Amino acid sequence: MNRQANPTQPDDDKVRPDREQDPAEKDGGDHDTTDTAAGQNPIPEAWESVEQLFALAPHLRVGRANVMGDTQFDGDAVAGDKVVQHVYGSLPTRLRVVGPIPDSELAYLADTFAPSRRYDELCAQLTAGRVLVLRGRPGTGRRTAALRMLIQAGPKGGEVIALDPGTEPADFADHIRPGRAHVVVDPVTGKDNSVRDVHLNAARRRLGDDGLFIVVTGPGTAVDDVEAHDWEPPPPADVVRAHLTHAIRRSATSPRETQEISAVQRLLGLEATVQYLSAGPSPREAAGFARLLVEHARGRCSKEDLLGYGRESAEQIVGALFGGSSGAAGGDALRDKAFLISLAVFDGSPYPLIADLGDRLYRPLRAVEKPERPAGHPVFGTSPAERLAWARAREYCDETETPWGRVPERVVAFQNGSLWSTVLRHVWTSHPAVRRPVLDWLGSLTRDRRAVVRLRAAVASGLLAATDFEYAFNEFLHRWGCSSVAMERQLAAWALYTAAEHGMDTAVRRLLSSWSGRRDTARLWTVARTYALLGGATAVSALRDIGRMVVTGPEADGALRTTLEQTLEALLQGPAAATVLERLVQWYADRGPLRDLATAAFLRGTHRYQHEACAVGSWPRLLWLADHEPHARHHVVQMVRGLLGHHTTRTDATEALTRWIRAAERASLRTARACEAAPPSGEAVPAAVSDVESALARLLPALVATQNDQDRLDHLLRRLSNSPDGARSLTVVRLRAALSHERAALPGSF
Structure with a gap:
């Protein structure tokens, strides 16, 4: 399971959490302790739940950019052995960033x-x-x-x-x-x-x-x-032709190779193409086939792959696997089908985990099929190689997330990237007799102490909800979302995100909007956590509903208030951060609970850090926004200036600026080391000023609207003139110079 680097705390820390930890949090200060009291693990904070989702459920990494605003995974994001997967059929509609x-x-x-x-x-x-x-x-x-x-x-x-x-x-x-x-x-x-x-x-x-x-x-x-x-879609042949023409133009390296018409006509005339187009695929499916044709023209996929796109779609493959009366060679058919369902839930996980949990499902399935016989199974059954070949899966080397970090492991995954979801949909819709055993099995997995097992069970449940939302709502979503146990509410949030990501986004949005108007704090908690996961795709709705919860809902208890703050903190990490900042500024201008929420959420956001691929050191997330997005800069300046100017929040705002100054200091030190290691030939070593420090030097003067503001910031910098090791801080010297040489703009002139 490949995982992008996430926003992190300053680089020196070996553990590299993405948020600086307050002393109170070291003892679990901000964690909901409902589950801890019940003898279970404490639930993650809102942003941690987002990170867990994409780290432990690679099926969903396509939607990662909606939430984290970073690079979207593609087919070539690999670790260890490269596994090329052809997806036979179209992927489900994904949530899109607004x-x-x-x-x-x-x-x-x-x-x-x-x-x-x-x-x-x-x-x-x-x-x-x-x-x-x-x-x-x-x-x-x-x-x-x-x-x-x-x-x-x-x-x-x-x-x-x-x-x-x-x-x-x-x-x-x-x-x-x-x-x-x-x-x-x-x-x-x-x-x-x-x-x-x-x-x-x-x-x-x-x-x-x-x-x-x-x-x-x-x-x-x-x-x-x-x-x-x-709307009337164009003929599928026209869609394929347009995509092929574009691909051939892009791949051409000389005028001689731009014989587009003949190349396109040749590919359209292939037997596999004619056979596929005769079935009348949708534009989305036709576009997918065009991409496969391009791979065929480049010699990266065979004629059999092209024929398989139309003949052996994921649905047909799965139908054949479950329709037959036999499983892998020499194996128990029902046990192998239980393994297949387990593989769909834990695709990309180690074989022993998948096989063990598959055997747990086999026993209740056997009780349904043959209630008069005991539900035992052979200790030594089908060989892994035969079972994987039958399931259209393969084993390869990868790194998996564990409580002790990433460790190398042999994992198994379907060769066809869409089979995991197709298996679950097929079982759910074509074999009603297995619904109850599968639900009971998934329910038992959600109570497992292993985070990956719980989360994958929630993701699988969400996929089933995308297939039959009303049934899933009555069976488990409503119960989880209204539960007094925080972990069950987190399961509901993960499941609702998955359902939305797989085509049920309208129903999920309606449910969240409805629940946000209730006075049940458990449901309000679930709504907030789900919005944290949905990220930029629903930022406007999230801000509207959170505001409604605060203004018209019941008085928030500690757990709900913390979750609302964490949700806004998580939204500040995503692509809609500027929209969130704008709303925080509006709330801060009001009196009452909305102002308190805006203050707490913004201060939480000041703890977050992020990395840029070519940067030396880590950026405070809000400082990065202020430096890279003019719209966000205006709102960051307003919030920081307001917090510094109010006696109840001045200390917290000063501590936030102190963290940013120290982050700039660390980044500049790393820049200095890099310059000393490789000085330009024949030139003096340039001043060791990092991008983080330069951004802070541009921001500090903008915080000054009055002489009091100037004096307050200068006092802070004089107090920090010595770095933690006692040496004089050159970063602080440069920041003081920038503050004294620049004159702040008036509010509203950014």
Whole structure:
């Protein structure tokens, strides 16, 4: 299981936690101790639960950038032996980050889009009316078409902004930026908050003369008195042709190699291509097949792989494995199928763990199939090699997370990257007799003392919820989410995240919105923890619901108050951090519980650190935001200035700045060592000033609005003029010089 480096505390620490630990926390100060009292392990903090999810459940790492805002894993992220997996079929719809859509995504979309007559008609409608409601089923290319229209009809090189689907239709206009292009996909609606013409007219007025807005709806979207235009997907052959043309152009190294038409026609004429396209795949599936064709043209996959894409889809493979009356050669068929289910839950884990937990499932399955016979099994059964070959899996070297760090281990995983979810969906929908044994088995795993076992059971439960949400809600989601045991509520949060990530995001959003209006603190806790996991994809909804909990909900007890603070702290680590900071500034301007929450959440955020690939040392997360995002900088300055200026928070704010100064000091020391180790040839060694120190030197003058502010910061720097080892701090000297030479801007001039 590959794990990216996460935000960390200053580099010198060997343990490298991502948050500096307060003395009270060393004794469990901020952990919910409900489970500890019950003799179980304490639950992780909100951000730790995010890290655990992506470290221990590699199935979900595709969605990591939504939460952490860092590099998204791709097929070449490997450790140990490289395992090439062909995914036969389309991946489920993933949660998408709200806000400006990356230019790279828009450029790729523009190059690979397959236009059609229906597209041209709809684009003309958008140009004329500036607001369009586009209706279609997921997987038909409706979102891609909407984005392509906004690119074509909008200002050249203009920004395209994705609104949070949790935004209520009545509030669409509040999130519109005049002159920009906007899209919202599958907004969460209901009988009392459907999309109405009055909402679209308000958005149209807000757009101005050049702005555009598309509402992409699906079968479950409530629309009243609004003209919705049906989307008709292009022929699959056109989709494949567009993707092939783009790939061939990119791979060409000379004009002689750009014979695009002949190369595309040759690939489209292959027997495997003709056979696949005759089945009428969706645009999403056709795009996936085009990528496989490119691999075939480069010699990286065989003709059998191409034929297998259409003939041996994941569903067909799984159907054959469970439909037969035999398992691996010489093995007990039912026991091997129990192993297969266990492999789906623990894909990428060591074989002994998967086999042992599979045998635990085998016993209740045997009791259902043959209740009159004892549920024992052979001690020496099928060989691992034969069982893995039958299950379409392979064993390879990797590193796994343990309480003692990452250790090398032999792990097993499906050869087809989509089989783990397909196995669970197939078992759940095609074999109702196994539902109860599987639920009981997963329930027992959630009580296991091993974190990886508990978390993987929750993830598997969430996948089942994505398959049949109502059944899962009645069987375990409601019970976990309302439990008095904190770990069960955390299980609900992990499961709800997984369900949302696998296509049930609308139902999950509705549930969270409903629960956030209740007065049950257990459900409110679960809502907050789930929003921490969902991250940037639901930031606007999270801030709205958290604010509602604080203002209209019951008086928060210690556990709920801490969880709300931790959730906001976690959201500050993700791609929607600037949006969160803006809301914290608004809350801080109020009196009462919202101000207290904003203060606590921001101060928690000052403890967080992050690494940049080419940086020497670690960045305080909020300092990094202030230096790299102008919008965030304004809000960081407002919050720090406000906290320093109030007598109740001045000490905490001063301690936060002290940590940042020491972090800049450490980074500059490391920069100095690097310069001394490799001085430029024939040149003097440059001043050892790190990027962290430079950013802090730019921020400190901005915190000064009055002479008192200037004196307060200068006093802090004089007090820190000596580093912890007693030597004079050159970093502090330079920061004092920057503070005295620069004059702060007035509030609102950033």
